Amino acid sequence: MKLVTAAEMRELDRKAIEEAGIPSLVLMENAGRTTYQILRREFPDPGPVAVAAGRGNNGGDGSVVARYLAQAGIPVVIFLVAARDQVKGDALVNLEIAARLGIEIAEVREEKDLNPLAHRLARSGLIVDALLGTGLNSEVKGLMRQVIDEINRMRPPVLAVDIPSGLCSDTGQPLGAAVKARVTATYGWPKIGQILPPGRDYAGRLWQVDISIPPELARETPAELAEAKELRALLPPRPWGGHKGNFGHLVVIAGSEGKTGAAALASEAAVRSGAGLVTLGVPASLNDILEAKITEAMTLPLPEAIGERALGMKALEPLKNFLENKTAAALGPGLGTHPETGELVRRLTRELPLPMVIDADGVNALAAAPELLKTAAGPRILTPHPGEMARFLGTTAREVQTDRLGTARKAAALTGAVVVLKGAQTLVADATGRVSVNSTGNPALASGGTGDVLTGLIGGFLAQKLDPWDAARLGVYLHGLAADYFVDQIGSRGLIAGDLLAIFPEVFGEFIRGDFPPTEEDICYKLVIS
Structure with a gap:
């Protein structure tokens, strides 16, 4: 619409x-x-x-x-x-x-x-x-x-x-x-x-x-309301003879001390998206924790900043070597704000040719040099919440919320990236001026970790060869749809990020069959002239 x-x-x-x-x-x-x-x-x-x-x-x-x-x-x-x-x-x-x-x-x-x-x-x-x-x-x-x-x-x-x-x-x-x-x-x-x-x-x-x-x-x-019929057609096909090598390999670069949950949620969401393989790159001292925490995703221990349980610049070359034959990357959940980590984010953003979704501390690190996104070696998706967007643009969260449409378009024009401005009716914007207003989601998503799930979901769709615009729109829509399904089946309180992971298969099935959502009309009814 x-x-x-x-x-x-x-x-x-x-x-x-x-x-x-x-x-x-x-x-x-x-x-x-x-x-x-x-x-x-x-x-x-x-x-x-x-x-x-x-x-x-x-x-x-x-x-x-x-x-x-x-x-x-x-x-x-x-x-x-x-x-x-x-x-x-x-x-x-x-x-x-x-x-x-x-x-x-x-x-x-x-x-x-x-x-x-x-x-x-x-x-x-x-x-x-x-x-x-x-x-x-x-x-x-x-x-x-x-x-x-x-x-x-x-x-x-x-x-x-x-x-x-x-x-x-x-x-x-x-x-x-x-x-x-x-x-x-x-x-x-x-x-x-x-x-x-x-x-x-x-x-x-x-x-x-x-x-x-x-x-x-x-x-x-250029602006549209995201609707189920169009987005359903974007779901990556699953051919009968397909195997894990056909559905991409996503590398999630995430985690620091106290924030291993963000890394785990993002990688598990990527697995749920249908990506064939997912590897989680984490600070080496946290690798054993993540090995115990996650089962389906693999892990890659990486060098740390001296004296910190956070990624350092020595992780750059191992990451670049590991990513050479991979399909996509997700960067940022729980990375922390150590200066070396920030410099690593900027180098990876500028130099990696793979499509990449960047969230949370990844976006914060780029606030120091947003212009480098214009010359990045590959396509980029940014997924800031209003506070992260405010830091990125040097403004306030209140100003972001006062003009969400203008802010999303400004960030997309500034960076050349697809920008996902999270919040009620999440906006997806690109550098051409296109904007998609999401029609799913509800306040049950206002819980820590749900943004990490979104990053993994979008990254998983990138790995399955969706272009950044479509991967962002589909990920945002299905993320919100899972929350709507939870409210419809259980209630409006008590949703945690892990619940989204658990219900994704059922939500995807309902969505593919056309059983859920039952109608878009809670957003806008239509009356044809009569």
Whole structure:
């Protein structure tokens, strides 16, 4: 499913009108009519409806909704947060139609109008939010903010037209204040900010509405929502005559004192991914521990930094020699932050021709020289959480979270790598501007070690010859799907990283058969124009 920014949606509207020849009034009519259909499906007996309308096209959509409500005999009033003479174009056409049909239009122009508005909103059965649209790019202030605050104080549910007023279409952040809707009917394609947190919470149940914009116009749109059907086709084939040599050999370079668990989880996840062979390279003094801990993966004891149970620069040549005929590498889980280890990470990142996924302390080590990724000898995937991303880009975790889309794209452009920005609705971005928004996962994953499992899973898919973009998307999706399966079968509490390893075979089977997930519609419902 394609996802769009505000600018991309504006361009799609323009193309539909100017190139496809669809009158803008037709688009507005389709938007309002389908919103009305969703309203009746979600709220079969809404009672009196209050339409809070702005002066722009979003308000015009609201006027169309009001007309259909009135024609169905449902009491409705339009609260216009503007003067009538400020309304122009298609919005004015539909406002005047509503007036001629006898629909009450109450202007909210000054602060003194807020009390009467609040009293009538409170007596409504449903509020339709048609105040502000997707083009909003500055903080909501003044009277409009006060109206939004009043709507959020009310008990009646809210249906938002296209996007909750005040919500940024691109980041999902409220611009000063935003309406908290129970249901949102969004036009054309979902806006990225409605999928990313916290926007998903503001949008409520999201409906994608077809308003007759030709789908081919969005073919080149670079952002997408990860969906099961496409990702299922990426699973590496397992031919009947296959053997372990056909499914790649991944080398996991991980672990330091106190962090052997990260190394074990990453290597075991790689085995579960279907990689034919997995070798875990660890500091020599920790090798016996990992030999006892893991069974299916092999181990490779490596030289340590002097006086430390962490990898040192003397491990470089043994690693390069060992990796010569291997398929892929995973670097970083639990490596630690010793200066020699950091230099080893940078040399391996720059010099190894193999595809490589880099996580955790590997990403931290590269923060000192992110530019070397541009000249790396092979393709790279970075999998930072927001804190690691902040260190990598020299910013703060809060700034990362405020604009996750922009941050992921910036890191991918800076490095030339595929970037996996972990978190709710994990983002996968590449240097061309493509972005995939993951549709699986839940808060049960907020537990130490689950990121190491993801690294091993992605590394395993790299070893099975998936390209970095596909390996990252598939790994992220299945990692989240396993957590969703755990919650579905057991519950939302108590998941630990090892549980993911245990349930991967069952999850993979359900996924291949198409039995799980049962639907994508917990993210976005679809209504084809009717």
